Amino acid sequence: MQHLRVTQRPPMAKVQAWRAHHEEKSPPGKRQAELSNQQETPRDIQVQMQLTRLQIEPIIQDERQTKCDEPAEIRQLEGDSHGNGKERCVEEDMLHIKLCNMQDMLIKKQKENEDMCKKLLEMKHQVEEISSLRPQMGDTDLEKHRDLLVSENRRLRQELQHLRSELDNESSQELEAMRQRLLHLEHEEAERKALISTLQHEVQQKAERLAEAELRVRDSIRMKRAACMMRRYETCSVYDVQYVLKTIEVESGAMKAALGQAEDRSLHLQKQLDRQNQVVQDVKKQLQHEQQETSKLHAQVALYATELERAQEQMVEEFRSLQEEKELAVSEAFERAQEEMRAVHQSLDDFSSDFCAEAMNFLETCKALMFFVAPNLSGQCFLLGVRRNLLMLQPALRTLTHDYNVLKRQVRDFPGLVYKVMREAQDEFSRGVKSVEDTNAELLSKYRQELYLRKECHNQLVRLRGNIRVLVRVRPITSDDGTGPGAQNILTFDQDDDGILHITNKGKRQSFELDKVFPPSTTQEEVFDEVSPLITSCLDGYNVCILAYGQTGSGKTYSMEGTASNPGINQRALRLLLSEVSKRSRSWEYHLSVSMAEIYNETLRDLLGSDCHSSLDIKMAPGGAGELYVPGLTQRSVRNMLDINKILDLGRKQRATEHTNLNTHSSRSHALLILSVKGRETSTGVGTTALRSQQAYIPYRNSKLTYLLQEALSRDGKALLLLQVAPVEQNMNESLCSLRFGDRIRSVELGVPTRKTEQLRATGTESSESDSPSSRGARPSSVRKKLPVSVRQRIGPP
Numbered sequence: 147m148q149h150l151r152v153t154q155r156p157p158m159a160k161v162q163a164w165r166a167h168h169e170e171k172s173p174p175g176k177r178q179a180e181l182s183n184q185q186e187t188p189r190d191i192q193v194q195m196q197l198t199r200l201q202i203e204p205i206i207q208d209e210r211q212t213k214c215d216e217p218a219e220i221r222q223l224e225g226d227s228h229g230n231g232k233e234r235c236v237e238e239d240m241l242h243i244k245l246c247n248m249q250d251m252l253i254k255k256q257k258e259n260e261d262m263c264k265k266l267l268e269m270k271h272q273v274e275e276i277s278s279l280r281p282q283m284g285d286t287d288l289e290k291h292r293d294l295l296v297s298e299n300r301r302l303r304q305e306l307q308h309l310r311s312e313l314d315n316e317s318s319q320e321l322e323a324m325r326q327r328l329l330h331l332e333h334e335e336a337e338r339k340a341l342i343s344t345l346q347h348e349v350q351q352k353a354e355r356l357a358e359a360e361l362r363v364r365d366s367i368r369m370k371r372a373a374c375m376m377r378r379y380e381t382c383s384v385y386d387v388q389y390v391l392k393t394i395e396v397e398s399g400a401m402k403a404a405l406g407q408a409e410d411r412s413l414h415l416q417k418q419l420d421r422q423n424q425v426v427q428d429v430k431k432q433l434q435h436e437q438q439e440t441s442k443l444h445a446q447v448a449l450y451a452t453e454l455e456r457a458q459e460q461m462v463e464e465f466r467s468l469q470e471e472k473e474l475a476v477s478e479a480f481e482r483a484q485e486e487m488r489a490v491h492q493s494l495d496d497f498s499s500d501f502c503a504e505a506m507n508f509l510e511t512c513k514a515l516m517f518f519v520a521p522n523l524s525g526q527c528f529l530l531g532v533r534r535n536l537l538m539l540q541p542a543l544r545t546l547t548h549d550y551n552v553l554k555r556q557v558r559d560f561p562g563l564v565y566k567v568m569r570e571a572q573d574e575f576s577r578g579v580k581s582v583e584d585t586n587a588e589l590l591s592k593y594r595q596e597l598y599l600r601k602e603c604h605n606q607l608v609r610l611r612g613n614i615r616v617l618v619r620v621r622p623i624t625s626d627d628g629t630g631p632g633a634q635n636i637l638t639f640d641q642d643d644d645g646i647l648h649i650t651n652k653g654k655r656q657s658f659e660l661d662k663v664f665p666p667s668t669t670q671e672e673v674f675d676e677v678s679p680l681i682t683s684c685l686d687g688y689n690v691c692i693l694a695y696g697q698t699g700s701g702k703t704y705s706m707e708g709t710a711s712n713p714g715i716n717q718r719a720l721r722l723l724l725s726e727v728s729k730r731s732r733s734w735e736y737h738l739s740v741s742m743a744e745i746y747n748e749t750l751r752d753l754l755g756s757d758c759h760s761s762l763d764i765k766m767a768p769g770g771a772g773e774l775y776v777p778g779l780t781q782r783s784v785r786n787m788l789d790i791n792k793i794l795d796l797g798r799k800q801r802a803t804e805h806t807n808l809n810t811h812s813s814r815s816h817a818l819l820i821l822s823v824k825g826r827e828t829s830t831g832v833g834t835t836a837l838r839s840q841q842a843y844i845p846y847r848n849s850k851l852t853y854l855l856q857e858a859l860s861r862d863g864k865a866l867l868l869l870q871v872a873p874v875e876q877n878m879n880e881s882l883c884s885l886r887f888g889d890r891i892r893s894v895e896l897g898v899p900t901r902k903t904e905q906l907r908a909t910g911t912e913s914s915e916s917d918s919p920s921s922r923g924a925r926p927s928s929v930r931k932k933l934p935v936s937v938r939q940r941i942g943p944p
């Protein structure tokens with residue numbers, strides 16, 4: 147591709163040969179000396195012109211050739227870029243335009259060259275003419291002409307040189323740009339081809355894996371069928387067959403009836419559940435309505451409160467102005483009264499002084515007249531008048547004082563009155579609010595009660611159907627989650643329903659309903675409290691399986707193993723079982739044993755054995771019951787906490803050492819803790835066997851693990867899935883996958899869990915009876931339960 151735009155250089159050999167030929171005739175030293183002295187002859191000029199022509203011609207030819215090549219290049223480019231989309235078409239168009247421009251330019255340049263050639267020819271003619279005229283012309287004229295021609299020749303040569311360099315420059319730039327573009331396109335194409343081949347490879351790998359999985363499933367079905375057949379044909383004698391047939395005949399009616407009853411009960415419970423759901427929905431609606439009403443009332447209360455506040459402020463303002471007015475009025479009245487009093491006193495004083503003066507005068511007069519006339523009574527009359535006036539003023543003063551006192555009292559009592567009125571209003575409001583709150587609380591408690599009932603019904607349904615219980619534990623945000631937008635929390639919880647988890651995905655909220663959701667604040671103890679009833683039921687003879695599932699770093703190990711100071715389910719479960727065993731020790735004898743295994747890369751390893759490097763196999767139990775066991779898997783008896791701690795430590799250490807040796811990552815390995823409990827009721831001789839297994843991850847593609855799990859998740863088992871999720875945004879996809887997986891698992895029906903009991907006969911042979919909830923009612927013991935006890939010891943040495 148790159149070679150397309152490489153321009154052919156002028157045939158320099160031809161030029162050099164021609165030059166050598168003429169230099170022979172006119173040696174370069176001589177010619178140069180002539181040129182430097184401006185002494186070129188017409189012959190020299192002719193030679194120069196010819197040389198120039200020879201140099202130009204290849205360039206022109208080259209350009210012509212380039213021009214001819216261009217459509218081919220374009221075609222080539224079109225071919226290369228075919229299928230690279232619009233972008234490439236646009237680029238091709240641009241290149242095409244550029245090429246057209248170049249063509250135009252080349253034509254122009256060619257024309258210029260041709261013009262120049264013509265000029266040169268003319269010059270040649272002129273030179274010839276001059277040479278023919280030379281004999282007729284004088285030396286001076288000739289010299290003049292020669293100078294002119296030489297200078298013209300030099301100018302033309304310079305122009306030619308300039309044009310040539312321009313042409314070279316432009317064409318080389320264009321060529322470089324096109325080369326770059328071509329390289330880029332080639333690079334892109336190579337990348338695409340690599341991508342396609344990677345994808346093809348992946349598709350092929352997936353197809354191979356699918357085929358492999360299909361083959362495995364077919365194998366397992368074939369094996370199961372074969373085992374069934376073997377069981378039927380090898381282990382059962384004619385007598386057994388007859389016995390079985392008879393038992394089936396006898397039992398089938400009762401079994402059908404029991405099945406019918408169970409179905410009826412399930413239907414009834416389903417109906418009840420539907421009813422409860424309906425009630426819950428109604429209550430929810432009512433609650434919503436009440437909440438709306440409450441919010442309305444709250445708004446009204448707030449409105450009233452603001453109005454009250456405003457009224458209070460107004461009242462206070464009015465009260466203040468009234469008080470000011472009152473004080474003003476009182477002070478005015480007081481001043482007036484004082485004025486009046488002063489006036490009265492003044493008049494009294496005046497009067498008394500006048501009166502005294504008068505009286506003195508009068509007395510003087512009287513004294514003077516005493517001797518002559520009888521005593522005069524008019525002075526006494528005047529005094530009586532004044533006294534009457536004073537007596538008339540006194541009630542007015544008293545009324546004024548009384549009014550003043552009343553007003554003063556009113557003013558003093560007014561804030562208290564306002565406060566009282568407001569208090570009453572507030573009391574009334576709070577009574578209203580409280581009654582609304584009480585109604586709400588009542589509705590809420592009813593709603594919770596209904597939820598609880600619904601959960602109970604659901605649990606009962608789960609027990610009857612034998613579904614797997616799915617719990618979710620959300621781990622807290624840790625420093626490993628980093629900072630930034632990826633470390634944002636995306637999970638929220640429902641305050642009223644502990645089985646709801648909301649996940650906010652791109653602004654949208656998705657809700658998942660599970661059996662229980664543990665928020666990050668949940669302690670190990672609280673998680674264990676939820677799991678413990680399941681664990682104790684393995685003492686009653688049920689197969690129990692607890693699985694922790696989740697992406698790497700979501701807290702599976704933390705929940706199952708925990709830390710030394712805060713142990714997880716494994717250690718707590720063993721501790722609980724030990725304490726239960728000691729509680730029941732009066733009537734029961736139990737034997738607890740523990741195995742620990744790890745599956746890594748389809749290799750099952752014993753973590754408690756002396757050689758933890760060797761790989762173990764999973765085999766069909768020889769009893770023909772189609773059950774599996776692991777030959778050579780170490781089982782260690784457990785009697786106290788010391789034993790438990792030793793065993794767990796050993797298992798952990800073996801696992802860690804092996805990981806260091808293999809340089810593996812923990813998330814690719816799957817740990818199993820298998821606990822076997824064998825119990826015997828000392829009074830009746832009834833024995834129970836059960837199996838509990840835990841593991842850290844369920845990859846369904848892992849056949850070894852699936853084999854072991856299919857035992858634990860068998861029809862007569864109780865199973866619990868502990869989904870572990872990380873709360874941050876960067877783990878959203880994995881969290882969604884885990885929750886969707888949990889949702890699907892919740893609907894998986896394992897069948898009614900059955901208790902495994904066996905009656906030990908005095909002769910040493912064993913029989914068993916079903917003690918499942920249904921069997922305790924009407925369901926008779928099944929054929930499966932009549933198998934010898936050794937067959938039920940599934941994992942561990944046969």
Ligand SMILES: Nc1ncnc2c1ncn2[C@@H]1O[C@H](COP(=O)(O)OP(=O)(O)OP(=O)(O)O)[C@@H](O)[C@H]1O
Pocket residue numbers: 620621622624666696697698699700701702703704705812813870
């Ligand atoms: N509930 C929790 N409280 C506090 N820390 C937790 C909790 N759950 C997990 N962690 C912490 O989160 C980190 C990852 O947890 P853990 O190792 O249990 O994840 P994992 O799912 O077992 O990972 P892997 O699959 O890679 O083994 C650990 O540091 C652990 O201490």
